[in-house]
Amino acid sequence: MEIYEMNLRQLIEAREKGELTSEEIIDGFIDRMNNVEADVKGFVSRLENSSGAEIKEIGDLRGIPIAVKDNMATLDFPTSCSSKLLEGYTTPYEGTAVKKLKEAGAVIAGKTNMDEFAMGSSTENSGFMTSRNPWNLDHLPGGSSGGSAAVVAAGEVPAALGSDTGGSIRQPAAFSGLVGLKPTYGSVSRYGLVAFASSLDQIGPLTRNVKDAALMLNILAGKDQMDSTSADVEHPDYLAEIEQDISGFRFGVPKGYLELELHPDVKARVEEAIERIKENGGEVVEVELPPADQALAIYYIIAPAEASSNLARFDGVRYGQRLGDGDIEEMYQKTRNEGFGSEVKRRIMLGTYALSAGYQDELYKKALKVRTLIRDQYKAVFEEVDFIITPTCPTPAFKMGEERDPLETYLTDIFTVPANITGSPAISLPAGFSEDGLPVGVQLIGSAFSEKRLLQAANSLENILDIDNPVQL
Amino acid sequence: MTTNYEIIIGLEVHLQLNTESKLFCGCSTKFGEEPNANTCPVCLGMPGTLPVINERAVEYALMACRATDCKINQYNKFDRKNYYYPDLPKGYQISQFDLPIGFDGAVTIETEDGYKDIGLTRIHLEEDAGKLIHAGSVADSDHSLVDFNRGGVPLIEIVSEPDLRTPAEAKAYLDALKQIMLYLGISDCNMEEGSLRCDANVSIRPEGQEEFGVKVEVKNMNSFKAVENALSYEVERQKKMLENGDVISQETRSWDDTSNKTVLMRGKEEADDYRYFPEPDLMPLEISDQWIKETDDNLPELPLAKKERFIEDYELPEYDAEVLTDDFKLANLFEETVGNYSNPKEVSNWLMGEFLKLLNEEGISPDESNITGNNLASLLKLIDDGTISSKIAKDVFEEMFNTGKEPEAIVEEKGLTQISDEDKLVEIINNILDENQDVVEEIQSGNERPVGFLVGQVMKETRGKANPQLANKLIREEVAKR
Numbered sequence: 016m017e018i019y020e021m022n023l024r025q026l027i028e029a030r031e032k033g034e035l036t037s038e039e040i041i042d043g044f045i046d047r048m049n050n051v052e053a054d055v056k057g058f059v060s061r062l063e064n065s066s067g068a069e070i071k072e073i074g075d076l077r078g079i080p081i082a083v084k085d086n087m088a089t090l091d092f093p094t095s096c097s098s099k100l101l102e103g104y105t106t107p108y109e110g111t112a113v114k115k116l117k118e119a120g121a122v123i124a125g126k127t128n129m130d131e132f133a134m135g136s137s138t139e140n141s142g143f144m145t146s147r148n149p150w151n152l153d154h155l156p157g158g159s160s161g162g163s164a165a166v167v168a169a170g171e172v173p174a175a176l177g178s179d180t181g182g183s184i185r186q187p188a189a190f191s192g193l194v195g196l197k198p199t200y201g202s203v204s205r206y207g208l209v210a211f212a213s214s215l216d217q218i219g220p221l222t223r224n225v226k227d228a229a230l231m232l233n234i235l236a237g238k239d240q241m242d243s244t245s246a247d248v249e250h251p252d253y254l255a256e257i258e259q260d261i262s263g264f265r266f267g268v269p270k271g272y273l274e275l276e277l278h279p280d281v282k283a284r285v286e287e288a289i290e291r292i293k294e295n296g297g298e299v300v301e302v303e304l305p306p307a308d309q310a311l312a313i314y315y316i317i318a319p320a321e322a323s324s325n326l327a328r329f330d331g332v333r334y335g336q337r338l339g340d341g342d343i344e345e346m347y348q349k350t351r352n353e354g355f356g357s358e359v360k361r362r363i364m365l366g367t368y369a370l371s372a373g374y375q376d377e378l379y380k381k382a383l384k385v386r387t388l389i390r391d392q393y394k395a396v397f398e399e400v401d402f403i404i405t406p407t408c409p410t411p412a413f414k415m416g417e418e419r420d421p422l423e424t425y426l427t428d429i430f431t432v433p434a435n436i437t438g439s440p441a442i443s444l445p446a447g448f449s450e451d452g453l454p455v456g457v458q459l460i461g462s463a464f465s466e467k468r469l470l471q472a473a474n475s476l477e478n479i480l481d482i483d484n485p486v487q488l
Numbered sequence: 489m490t491t492n493y494e495i496i497i498g499l500e501v502h503l504q505l506n507t508e509s510k511l512f513c514g515c516s517t518k519f520g521e522e523p524n525a526n527t528c529p530v531c532l533g534m535p536g537t538l539p540v541i542n543e544r545a546v547e548y549a550l551m552a553c554r555a556t557d558c559k560i561n562q563y564n565k566f567d568r569k570n571y572y573y574p575d576l577p578k579g580y581q582i583s584q585f586d587l588p589i590g591f592d593g594a595v596t597i598e599t600e601d602g603y604k605d606i607g608l609t610r611i612h613l614e615e616d617a618g619k620l621i622h623a624g625s626v627a628d629s630d631h632s633l634v635d636f637n638r639g640g641v642p643l644i645e646i647v648s649e650p651d652l653r654t655p656a657e658a659k660a661y662l663d664a665l666k667q668i669m670l671y672l673g674i675s676d677c678n679m680e681e682g683s684l685r686c687d688a689n690v691s692i693r694p695e696g697q698e699e700f701g702v703k704v705e706v707k708n709m710n711s712f713k714a715v716e717n718a719l720s721y722e723v724e725r726q727k728k729m730l731e732n733g734d735v736i737s738q739e740t741r742s743w744d745d746t747s748n749k750t751v752l753m754r755g756k757e758e759a760d761d762y763r764y765f766p767e768p769d770l771m772p773l774e775i776s777d778q779w780i781k782e783t784d785d786n787l788p789e790l791p792l793a794k795k796e797r798f799i800e801d802y803e804l805p806e807y808d809a810e811v812l813t814d815d816f817k818l819a820n821l822f823e824e825t826v827g828n829y830s831n832p833k834e835v836s837n838w839l840m841g842e843f844l845k846l847l848n849e850e851g852i853s854p855d856e857s858n859i860t861g862n863n864l865a866s867l868l869k870l871i872d873d874g875t876i877s878s879k880i881a882k883d884v885f886e887e888m889f890n891t892g893k894e895p896e897a898i899v900e901e902k903g904l905t906q907i908s909d910e911d912k913l914v915e916i917i918n919n920i921l922d923e924n925q926d927v928v929e930e931i932q933s934g935n936e937r938p939v940g941f942l943v944g945q946v947m948k949e950t951r952g953k954a955n956p957q958l959a960n961k962l963i964r965e966e967v968a969k970r
């Protein structure tokens with residue numbers, strides 16, 4: 016087996032046994048990057064040779080390259096959020112998640128392409144380039160953490176960090192045949208994550224399997240003094256006792272969700288997964304949840320509202336691109352107008368509108384109320400079942416260059432958004448393939464801070480589905 | 489016929505809390521550092537950074553609220569006030585909107601007609617912005633520089649009800665507010681360094697009219713005197729306008745100290761839309777009953793209460809009580825001294841006289857001198873037991889003030905002990921009498937006036953150390969013997 020085909024745990028094991036050195040591991044992955052990156056286009060900046068890599072003597076991940084989405088503060092590479100406005104900008108500090116990876120010995124392999132400021136679901140909204148889906152280069156890897164998904168699927172790194180505001184880890188994981196975990200809001204520090212929508216954003220891993228996701232969460236989770244929204248809770252060892260029988264779990268299938276407009280292959284794979292759970296003794300019941308489009312509707316008010324404020328700091332005064340040499344108004348306007356892409360502008364406008372006097376009560380405040388109602392309903396459902404099971408996305412990976420209406424594109428988040436609205440942990444894992452050979456994902460959503468059991472359930476489902484999911488290209 | 493107008497003034501005061509570090513990061517709040525020396529990624533609003541609340545600032549705000557009788561929103565939160573300005577690094581200010589920490593309070597001021605309560609609408613916490621420095625003049629410079637040292641410094645904004653009726657009341661309100669905050673020790677209230685800033689809303693209306701007049705906002709007043717002057721000017725300006733039949737327009741005016749006028753800053757624009765919404769990066773502030781109780785229990789005695797107690801307990805004239813409690817450090821020194829010496833009026837005299845005189849000469853505050861309650865009491869006892877005269881005591885006091893030495897040590901060192909030894913004095917007196925035979929005869933003939941002259945001679949001979957009462961008595965005795 017080539018080094019680049021190995022997952023995190025295999026790499027650690029090989030190194031522990033003395034079969035591989037940290038140097039061999041990093042060299043192996045850099046070779047792989049140099050071979051396939053031109054096709055994948057997953058990195059906006061990266062290590063090109065191992066001399067640039069600082070290999071530590073300690074930590075589980077020593078010598079192992081991990082890719083980081085371009086919206087997380089790093090000292091080694093610029094943090095541009097794949098936006099022209101921030102092109103070449105390096106933060107003067109390092110984010111907590113990145114720091115923790117480094118403390119665990121990881122080598123930051125580079126920054127991955129994304130939809131600009133994490134707004135989008137294809138990487139086509141990147142200010143720099145569009146990433147490709149290694150399963151089929153004519154297709155997209157999803158987004159906004161599309162670059163992270165693409166580089167893991169192509170074996171350029173064994174794992175990557177993504178950020179998930181409405182499904183941005185899980186959807187690209189599903190499109191790229193990977194495991195994508197969005198932890199409970201507050202379990203991984205957001206310090207250093209360039210905010211899209213603060214109350215929804217969460218950092219999480221993209222990995223080749225569920226156990227690697229658990230391993231990553233062990234490193235990432237924890238209270239951070241720099242993030243007052245990070246939760247002060249005990250985080251168990253997520254890898255220990257991960258092997259559990261599926262019969263110990265009770266899954267809820269939301270009524271009506273599988274009757275939504277779904278790609279037939281997606282529907283078939285998710286139904287098969289549900290069948291396999293039942294065959295193996297897991298319990299599956301129907302549960303009542305708010306209509307799926309309700310969460311989506313309020314998401315598209317709350318997220319842009321917060322984004323419109325979070326992105327106000329990009330004004331050309333202190334860092335990033337500055338345009339215009341006339342008065343201050345002109346500088347603001349030119350800097351922002353030419354720096355931001357159209358999707359970002361669209362959402363800033365939506366958010367500004369939703370918060371503006373006269374509309375705030377009717378839009379923003381109402382959305383907050385509905386958010387509370389949805390949370391309550393999910394809470395009630397989690398009294399009945401351990402997890403909710405849904406497709407991750409309505410379709411397999413989009414084709415490149417396809418004309419898509421922004422509204423239709425927003426609908427692709429319909430299954431992933433509720434976990435962000437409620438703050439719940441959710442995981443997407445491979446459920447098989449479409450007739451065209453594109454990966455399809457299935458999603459499990461749990462109650463707040465139920466990651467330990469969520470990973471157990473996902474691991475057992477992964478075991479019974481037993482999908483052959485090799486590195487692509 | 490001239491119309492009488494009623495003046496309506498409301499003040500918005502921004503106070504910088506004197507915490508060591510900023511509201512949402514660990515940066516120092518020290519004044520006068522190099523531009524941008526007190527900054528970090530958090531207070532510069534660098535992408536990806538998050539605010540973390542400084543508990544001390546909340547504690548101070550809570551103290552300000554309770555000292556001004558505000559009710560507390562036990563569940564309060566921070567909000568974002570969104571607007572663009574180059575000195576605002578995040579493009580929004582973290583402030584409090586619909587749930588300020590305190591509301592519905594009052595500050596008592598003294599007017600010619602007695603005490604008056606000025607209502608407080610609210611007290612809320614917020615972060616300060618940075619400062620723009622224009623290269624050259626605003627008009628012709630081609631660039632501006634930004635100093636973020638002040639950015640993120642904790643402020644409270646205290647908004648009064650429109651309860652003030654004269655510029656003098658406005659000044660009295662500011663004085664009272666400042667005094668309270670200094671007593672609490674939560675702000676320096678220094679207008680020159682910008683730790684106290686004040687904006688005013690002024691309107692007038694013909695007496696008897698119910699609806700308010702058009703409100704004009706006055707900014708950039710940089711001393712309490714300036715506030716009073718600016719308000720007086722503005723009131724007169726508005727009166728003249730109304731009398732000329734002009735319409736007052738809603739606008740913001742700036743006080744110009746050099747011309748002593750308010751000048752137009754900007755007219756009424758479209759209403760500002762700050763798009764307030766709850767700050768998602770901070771947890772709501774929850775203030776427990778226990779926290780409020782602890783704050784109340786630890787509040788120091790406030791200026792008015794202290795003044796009244798001084799009058800009551802120490803039987804001081806109102807004027808003395810007023811002067812002594814004007815500065816809590818002076819009041820503390822007074823009480824310390826009285827604890828060791830049982831004549832409050834005498835202590836008051838010394839503090840209001842010699843002490844304040846020396847403080848003024850040195851330009852320092854009461855706690856910066858070397859005088860303590862202990863050594864002042866010792867000094868007063870030395871006068872009472874006749875060790876030194878009150879005249880000499882003033883010199884000793886000055887020495888204590890400058891060096892911090894104990895009065896006994898100073899008296900000892902300089903040999904200032906009063907001569908109360910009768911034999912020694914009699915000897916000196918007889919020498920003087922010998923030299924002033926004519927004066928002795930004059931006294932013997934029944935004219936008492938020259939006794940004073942002889943006392944003076946004794947004091948001169950003893951360089952002021954003789955006990956004057958004793959000298960007087962002995963002179964009479966010795967003259968009688970001759």
Ligand SMILES: [Zn+2]
Nearest residue numbers: 513515528531
């Ligand atoms: Zn700072």
